[in-house]
Amino acid sequence: MNQTIETMLAHRSIRAFKDEPLTDDQVFTLVKAAQSASTSSYIQAYSIIGVKDQEKKKKLAKLAGEQSYVETNGHFFVFCADYHRHHAAAEMHGTTVTETTQTTEKFMVGLIDASLAAQNASVAAESMGLGICYIGGIRNALEEVSDLLNLPNYVVPLFGLCVGYPDQAPDVKPRLPLKNIYHVDEYEQNTDVFKESLREYDQTISAYYGERTGGQRTAGWSSLMANKLTTPVRTYMKKFLENKGFPLK
Amino acid sequence: MNQTIETMLAHRSIRAFKDEPLTDDQVFTLVKAAQSASTSSYIQAYSIIGVKDQEKKKKLAKLAGEQSYVETNGHFFVFCADYHRHHAAAEMHGTTVTETTQTTEKFMVGLIDASLAAQNASVAAESMGLGICYIGGIRNALEEVSDLLNLPNYVVPLFGLCVGYPDQAPDVKPRLPLKNIYHVDEYEQNTDVFKESLREYDQTISAYYGERTGGQRTAGWSSLMANKLTTPVRTYMKKFLENKGFPLK
Incomplete structure (x- = not known):
């Protein structure tokens, strides 16, 4: 087990940071690390x-659902899928790429590219002793986020990333059993085996929460998910993407 | 600069591996590292x-566009967005999550989650002295890949990941200038500044290719992209996703 893998296995999201900004050098190192991730056919x-800007951070914290750590942290990043520069490149060479960037495939590429980059930044930050927290909450209000950051067409904010000096020390949260998430040669075909591994996980999670709440919260993972996913959220997404130049054709 | 960040900055894709399989221990370590990545609201x-299975690897190599390194490597992973277990969880608790998993938002979450996990596996592999290469090429034929791996509904293969002992030592490929990819407080509004940074990058890439091909290939990044993105590819994607349970509502 080397230091890099130890850092990863020790990951837990940090939701309270010291009010101490990262230096420009630290920020640039994180961006360089992000850029070093793989990218689909060099498309970046x-x-x-x-x-x-502290006012913008305050507004983003509110839009993300009153998450104070979006306002108070060492640095706040927003990762975006971006084909704006590919449209600029096409213009420079007298051609058009609109038909291509309108496809579902290219939207997927943008999401994957941005996520690989973000995860490099996250692991790099943690390797420097910093803490991180992804902020999916900005997807509550992408229109407003987009306006606030003056994002042009073909640029879609996906998630925020808080980075900073941790002001708390939460535990690592147990993940799904390996046999539930990892399959060899084909997906587990036996529904009983599959559900059994979920039940096993439920017990782990129930004990985890029970211990941390003095027995007040004891739901397993499957009931958490079943409850959480009953009602759709952010149903404006399709329309927003269409307006931003991504009709997902 | 610590070892983790050095590993990231030294990343380049490896497309020739020694025919030496990873041990189960190595594979499980990579999966555990993948699982340690952040996940949206614990949704995994x-x-x-x-x-x-060597026959399956051979078929995947062919489907991905005759990429031999999909067949010959230390281990081959396929990362999938997956809501199959959330549907199983809902069934266990007498509810349904179909309306939610059909949304564009939840499809995005699956892509982001899978990508964060994959990038952890990649960096973990490189920290162990292994090489990696993402295989977007499997998206040439997701129907066939899906059949080959017996993927149930609500499971979408996104990309492959070759891991193994490198049998080549390619150079690191230069990324976009920092000022083109990183913006402070708002997206660069000055189109001239933006295009100037692309032209600067074009010169870097032109020199990079020129040096490696004895001057035979000297295209810059913007013309590569303008050419590449003129014609849409994988236009079946929308229909495939719909059939897999993701109508992107």
Whole structure:
């Protein structure tokens, strides 16, 4: 087990940071690490917005659902899928790429590229002793986020990333059993085996929460998910993407 | 600069591996590292298929566009967005999550979750002295890949990941200039500045290719992209996703 893997296995999201900004050098190192991730056919279909303006951070914290750590942290990034520069490149060479960037395939590429980059930034930050927390909450209000950061067409904010000096020390949260998430040669075909591994996980999670809440919260993972996913959220997404130049054809 | 960040900055895709399989211990370490990545609201909306069957690897190599390194490597993973277990969880608790998993938002979450996990596996592999290469080429034929791995509904293969002992030592490929990919507080509004940074990058890439091909190939990044993106590919994607339970509502 080397240091890099130890860092990964020790990951837990940090939701309370010291009010101590990262230096520009630290920020640039994280961006360089992000850029070193693989990218589909060299397409580099993402951008990163670093938010330093305190008013903007305050607004983003509110839009993300009153998450104070979006406002108070060492640095706040917004990762975006981005084909704006590919449209600029096409313009420079007298051609058009609109038909291509409108496809579902290319939207997927943008999401994957941005996520690979973000995870490099996250692991790099943790390797420097910093803590991180992804903020999917910005997807509550992408229209507003997009306006706030003056994002042009073909740029879609996907998630935020808080980075900073941790001001708390939460435990690592147990993940799904390996046999539930990892399959060899084909997906587990036996529904009983599959559900059994979920039940096993439920017991782990129930004990985990029970211990941390003095027995007040004891739901397993499957009931958490069943409850959480009963009602759709962010149903404006399709329309928003269409307006941003991504009709997902 | 610590070892983890050095590993990231030294990343380049490996497309020739020694024919030496990873041990189960190595594979499980990579999966554990993958699982340690952040996940949206604990949803863990992905699965990983490890392909060991040599016939299946051969077929996947062909489907991905005759990429021999899909067949010959230390281990081949396929990362999938996965809501199959959430449907099983709902069934266990007498409810349904179909309306939710059909949304564009939840499809995005699956892609992001799977990608964060994959990038952890990649960096973990490189930290162990192994090489990696993402295989977007499997998206040439997701119907066939899906059949080959017996993937149930609500499971979408996104990309492959070759891991193994490198049998080549390619150079690191230069990324976009930082000022083109990283913006502070708002996206660069000045189109001239934006295009200037693309032209600067074009010169870097032109020199990079020129040096490696004895001057035979000297295209810059913007013309590569403008050419590449003129014609849409994988236009069956929308229909495939719909059939797999993801109508992207």
